[in-house]
Amino acid sequence: MKQNYPKIGIRPIIDGRRGGIRESLEETTMNLAKSAAELYSGTLKYPDGSPVKCVIADTTIGGVKEAALCAEKFKKEGVGLTLSVTPCWCYGSETIDMDPLMPKAVWGFNGTERPGAVYLSAALAVHNQKGLPAFGIYGKNVQDVGDGAIPDDVKEKLLRFARAGLAVAIMRGKSYLAIGSVSMGIGGSMVNPDFLQDYLGMRTEQVDASEVLRRIQLEIYDKEEFEKALAWTKENCMSREGEDFNPEHLKHSREQKDKDWEFVVKMTLVMRDLMIGNSKLDEMGFGEEALGHNAIAGGFQGQRQWTDFLPDGDFSEAILNSSFDWNGKREAFTFATEDDHLNGISMLFNHLLTNTSQMFADVRTYWSPEAIERVSGWKPDGLLKDGAIHLINSGSCTLDGTGQQSDKDGNPVMKPFWEITDEEVSKMLEATTWHPASLEYMRGGGFSSQFLTKRGMPVTMCRLNLIKGLGPVLQIAEGWTATFPAHVFDIINKRTDKTWPSTFFVPRITGKGRFTDVYSVMNYWGANHGAISYGHIGADLITLASAISIPVNMHNVDDEKIFRPDAWSAFGSDNEGADYRACAVYGPLYR
Secondary structure, three states: OOOOOOOEEEEEEOOOOOOHHHHHHHHHHHHHHHHHHHHHHHHOEEOOEEEEEEEOOOOOEHHHHHHHHHHHHHHOEEEEEEEEEEEOOOOHHOOOOOOOOEEEEEEEEOOOOHHHHHHHHHHHHHHHHOOOOOOOEEOOEEEEOOOOOOOOHHHHHHHHHHHHHHHHHHHOOEEEEEEEOOOOOOOOOOOOOOHHHHOOOOOOEEEEOOHHHHHHHHHOOOOOHHHHHHHHHHHHHHHOOOOOOOOOOOOOOOHHHHHHHHHHHHHHHHHHHHHHHHHHHHHOOOOOHHHHOEEEEEEOOOOOOOOOOOOHHHHEEEEEHHEEEEOOEEEOEEEEEEEHHHHHHHHHHHHHOOOOOEEEEEEEEEOOOOHHHHHHHHOHHHHOOOOOOEEEOOOOOHHHHHHEEOOOOEEEEOOOHOOOHHHHHHHHHHHHEEEOOOOOOOOOOOOEEEEEOOOOOHHHHHEEEEEEOEEHHHHHHEEEEEOOOOOHHHHHOOOOOOOOEEEEEEOOOOHHHHHHHHHHHHHOOOEEEEEEEEEOOOHHHHHHHHHHOOOEEEOOOHHHOOOOOHHHHHHOOHHHHHHHHHHHHOOOOOO
């Protein structure tokens, strides 16, 4: 079913004085709006791969009546964020966007013929007085009036605002689906409906894990699709079943393993249907089940009450989080292992900013160069000279994380699903081994994916944490994937669960604070999980966090790339402190 995504509203603001001034600016102002719309529609895509849609006001906006008409049109058209543009002086409070829930930015054209920058400052001052934070965009270099080109520095901020604003708008009204309850006492598994509602505008949907079992036992799934999915799984996953490392007295029989494969495929179908629904179920007489939970993200408790007697969720989580399944390439689901909703929402932030699949992992071990040399005899060099953080979890990681996709130069990447080739899908599957689960941990069996992420990918790891008395905070670390020589990895891998996927992460070190060294990043990470995205997207995450009043307590993004609402500058000259103070004042967007 095609989604109805929010649109970007473009508001061309003009000097309302008629009799010469307004008339002389009509074409220039409207062309500025059209240029911004062309940039957005030609550059940005929704998560399904379709171009982002823009709506331009029917007329330029010179006063309050035209602003109201614009707001009315935007409401009918499904606008979720607004950009106001102007090359001239206009009337501040009469023309601004007054919707408190709408992310908003103002682009004041830098030209000497007319004072667009003066309006920008006046409009932002009004926004700040009224408690309606807005992002201010102003180019460094003077342009000639009528110049339709958008300078690179302006373009960067326009796109950064739009990516963040779209993420905010897309999340609004959606659900997080928690399947099960708290996993092994993990804080992130204690789903917090107030956080989801107040900060993201999202519902919390909760179903007991028994619902998965009910649907499997009562065959409430598409049986034709199950046969298709099982055939695909046999060809691409069961054929790559890895060695069973369990003690002989615990090993499952071949017959039991085959039954487990069938079970986990059914689990995957059921979990997907729980999230987004399935019209086929309606045809089967299960109208309620066919609706799903309108979930944009979800998670599965798994351990321990489920995994003590039933196959684990590793296969389901890995396939859902990947950019493909038996039906072909498709948008990756955002699905958290152990129902860690804080990591799930962190993954969702990354996904909405990049349209790519996200990696879920334990932030497991800091390997210092001294420790690496001690256990392996190999002295780390190059990217690994200062050590690395071992990211590893029990098989729930997206198969996109193998690094088997590539750009035009052959470098490993993770791409939106519509750019992935069939050959790359095959390579991801071929790079993945499915080992029988460790039955000392997962008594009910199942299968864990195992692979080693290719080195050299720029990645960003982030994590939301909830702090009592403070609220949510976001951590961000940009860096790269790395790999060890084969014999060194073999030694390191055998020291943990060798049936799980491994990614070695080297954060970019600044030499100060939380990024003094690699150890500091690991030491100050706020939880046991992290969400890892392809690309250095820390600046986009900072912009997104500010749009929903979540402070960033740790990042290694260059100061010149930080883009927050103009009001943040009034809360002090230290970026981190100002961020905390501003977020405290403005509070949750939907409270």
